[in-house]
Amino acid sequence: MHGYMYDFPATENREACGPVRMLVINRDDLNRFMAANAEVYKWFLGRLMIQLYCFENKNKILRGSAEEQYRAIVEHRPDIDNKVPLKHIASYIGITPLHLSRIRGRKK
Structure with missing residues (x-):
């Protein structure tokens, strides 16, 4: 802007x-x-x-660890995993899709 x-x-x-x-x-x-x-x-x-x-x-x-950032995003947008490709979420946080997959695996 x-x-x-x-x-x-x-x-x-x-x-x-x-x-x-x-x-x-x-x-x-x-x-x-x-x-x-x-x-x-x-x-x-x-x-x-x-x-x-x-x-x-x-x-x-986007404060804290990658895991904290991901949890904050999911808290703010609970449906994000169903709407946004993993690679875009990972890019937003500044990590690889593989790292995000590990974080998501720990979440469950």
């Missing part, structure tokens, strides 16, 4: 693991649209607040 607002290249990529709805708009068009419409500005501000919440939540989850 920071790069979008200040016209810097993105520092990370996102990939959806399931169906999503996405809005795509040119930065200058968005700025003009927000300037002309207070409701759009409020909506965008709401999206920014959600991004901040997600960032703070991710920082909370």
Whole structure:
């Protein structure tokens, strides 16, 4: 979001693991649209607040050992194992899929 607002290249990529709805708009068009419409500005501000919440939540989850991180993710998203491939969960935590398999094996 920071790069979008200040016209810097993105520092990370996102990939959806399931169906999503996405809005795509040119930065200058968005700025003009927000300037002309207070409701759009409020909506965008709401999206920014959600991004901040997600960032703070991710920082909370990604503290501690890999096992603690995995448990925090599962606590937050109990259905994640059924929806997201193991390799993506492992990548999010910063470990190999094999290491995550071992952690999941200890969980049961």
